[in-house]
Amino acid sequence: MILGAKRLFYLLLLIVLLIKPHTAEAQLLGSAKTTTEEPEKTPEDSLGRRTPQGTVNGFIKAISDQNYLRASQYFVLSKRSYRKTAERIRIVKAFQQLLDQGGNFSPSSIISSKEIGRTDDDLATGVDLVGSISTSKTAIQLYVENQSDDSQPALWLFSAETVEAIASADVTGEKTFLDRVLPPVLIEKKLGNVPIGHWAVVVIMTVISYLLARLLLFLLVYIVQKLWKKADSENGAAVVEALVLPVQMYLTVLLFVGLTQRMGISIVVRQRFSIIIITIGILAFLILLWRMTDFVTMFVRSKMIKNGRVSAVSAILFLSRTTKVAIVFIGVIAILGIVGVDVTAGLAALGIGGIALALGAQKTIENFVGSVSLIADQPLRVGDYCRVDDIKGTVETIGMRSTTLRTAARTIVTIPNGQLSASKIENYAHRDRFIFNPIFTFRMETTPDQMRYLLVELKSLLFAHPAVLNTPPIVRFTGITADALKVEITAYIEAINFDTSQEVQEDLLLRMMDIIENSGTSLAYPSQTLYMTRDILPSSEKSAEISETVKKWKDNNELQLPKFDPKRVEELKDTIKYPDDGSFKPEEE
Structure with missing residues (x-):
């Protein structure tokens, strides 16, 4: 009995040992696999009625x-x-x-x-x-x-x-109109389960719609030319020409839709043609945008050239090409959407690509924006002499990416427009006058009467010179330094360019040197300079003569200090002959 129980126990143990490895292996294999429940997909409808x-x-x-x-x-x-x-x-x-x-x-x-x-x-x-x-x-x-x-x-x-x-x-x-007028043979015979007569009428209606559209457009253009006075001008003719083709396409589509619907053409045919009709409508709109872009470009370009803004032409052409690329891109997207192509993924990819392109072309975009701001604000023009930061030169070209300046050393400096638009620009070509601002220092031995003489005569010179603007010039005794008496002069020279202003400034300085010499004094030498020359004493005779002149002014109340008598100013105006006698005068040649 006990032996039988042992045999039964060993037999059960053997069965457990044989089964347990497989069970454990099954559990291990089962644990290695992860069951992911896939979302249930919407079952397709055989008739396509889900949307x-x-x-x-x-x-x-x-x-x-x-x-x-x-x-x-x-x-x-x-x-x-x-x-x-x-x-x-x-x-x-x-x-x-x-x-x-x-x-x-x-x-x-x-x-x-x-x-x-x-x-x-x-x-x-x-x-x-x-x-x-x-x-x-x-x-x-x-x-x-x-x-x-x-x-x-x-x-x-x-x-x-x-x-x-x-x-x-x-x-x-x-009955529809076609059912009444078409022969039975054209109704009974079918193509694509549509009466063949309907297909023939569609072709005929397309031709008729096109011809009617051309006739209506001709009448419309004739009326516009009669009512609009500027229709015969260059701009008016360009506007009419830009509108002709897209308007004709719209009229053709409208006439075709209206005629085919009222004639009773099968809905099967009309529904198949609906995509073509919308596509033609989109193309007409895109052509209208394209032609209006050309017209605006032509109009603005001629305006800029007429105003002398030649540098803006390149930007206008660039913007025109960019607009046309955008028109083509939008048109392709719209037509693909009409045909039934899902463009969402493509647009997302283009958006990501556009961001990557924008990051990669950051400097290029910065320079383009800078060129647009330069054209809009016009701080520079081709031919202007200017200073950008520490660079001086004449503007040679203003491009879409950079601007070039020719320096006095005849070298070309290229400045990116992004950097140029953020720089401090000093344009000398836009000056309406040139400042004349010399500072004279006279010897300490100069007497007060000599100083009065100098102030009066120097100011008289500025009043009298025809190239000096009528704005009151300033001649002031501004201080006594350690080694000289200082006189500051401020006036404005009227000249058409910088070279002419330099000529006038040269003439003024020479005349002022004559006045200084006549006064009996002279300019002071800087104390830092040691001159190993024989000192020439001021002329006592001239000094006495000047003192007598100033005394007469005072006795007659004619000392023009601190202000000039307006009558004296009128007497002095344009009394100096400039250029002086003996100078070369090309206008006389």
């Missing part, structure tokens, strides 16, 4: 294939109507007939392709307007409605109100 766009496209496809039972599955039908196959087919055919007579769907690219539908309209959530029907007897708004709740996948169907309005519409006895 409003899919519902409309699926319905058009079904009536194009003449599969009316399938087309009825895009309707919200009552149980009674759904059980009756004939009733379902009748409603679909009535819908198609109403659409052919005067109905239309929105272009496929405009209808929402999202399961939630449009959220930017005034309709309730889960309801979208996708088209309308307008005939002599019927006016129906076509709505699609999401029939599922939040816990279920979206299911968009034509709403019960829309279907009820279609079902109750009287379409008996009504």
Whole structure:
């Protein structure tokens, strides 16, 4: 008995040992694997009714294939109507007939392709307007409605109100214009499940719409030329020419849509052409932007050249090319969106690429912005002599990236526009006058009467000289230094350029030297300089003569200090002959 129990125990132990490794291995393997629950994907609908766009496209496809039972599955039908196959087919055919007579769907690219539908309209959530029907007897708004709740996948169907309005519409006895005029053979024979006559009429209507658009445009241009006086000018003709092609394309599209809808062309054909029509409309708008960019560029460029702002031309051309690139880019994005290509990922990639490009081209962008500010503010022009920081030179060119200056040493200095726009610019070419500001220091032996004489005569010279502006010049005895008597002069020279002002300044200084010599005194030498020369004493005779002259001024109340008598100023004006006799005068040659 005991032996039998032991055998049973060993047998159970052997079974446990054989099973346990596999169990442990299974647990280890199981622990190595992590089960990730994938989110449940929305099951596809075989009829494509998850979005409003899919519902409309699926319905058009079904009536194009003449599969009316399938087309009825895009309707919200009552149980009674759904059980009756004939009733379902009748409603679909009535819908198609109403659409052919005067109905239309929105272009496929405009209808929402999202399961939630449009959220930017005034309709309730889960309801979208996708088209309308307008005939002599019927006016129906076509709505699609999401029939599922939040816990279920979206299911968009034509709403019960829309279907009820279609079902109750009287379409008996009504024929479209094409059904009445086309021969039966062109209606019976079909291409793509559409009567071949409809395709032929589409081609004919395209040609007719184009010719009518040209005729209307000709009349419109004629009226504009009669009413607008500037239509025959260069700018007016450019504006008219820029508008002709896009307006003609718009008129062609409008005429084609209006004529085809009223003639009763199949909705299948019109819906297929809707993408082409919108694409043409977008192209017309892009062409209008392109041509208006050319016109604005031409107008501003001619204006800048006329005003002498030649440096702005390069910036205008650059901005024009940039605008055109943006127009092409926007046009491609818009057309791809109309065709049905999802451009969201592409736009995100371009945005990231644009940021990377902007970071990499930071200096280039800085220089471009600097050039725009230089053109707008115009602190410099080509030909101006200026100083930028510690660089002096004449402006040679103002480009989109940099500005070049030619220095007095005939070297070319290139300054990036970004740095130039942030620098201190001193433009000498914009001066309306040139300052004349010498400082004279006279010997300490100069007598007070000699100083009075100097002040009067120097100021008289400035009043009398024709190249000195009429603004009162300033001649002042400003101080006594350790080694001289100081006199400061401030006046303004009227000259057309810097070289002419230097000529006038030279003449003034020479005349002032004559006055100083006649006064009997002389300029002081700096005390730091040691002159090993024989000292020439001031002339006592001239000093006495000057003292006598100043005495007469005082006795007659004619000392023009501290102010000049206005009558004396008028007497002095332009009494000096400049240039002086004996000077070369090119105008006389």
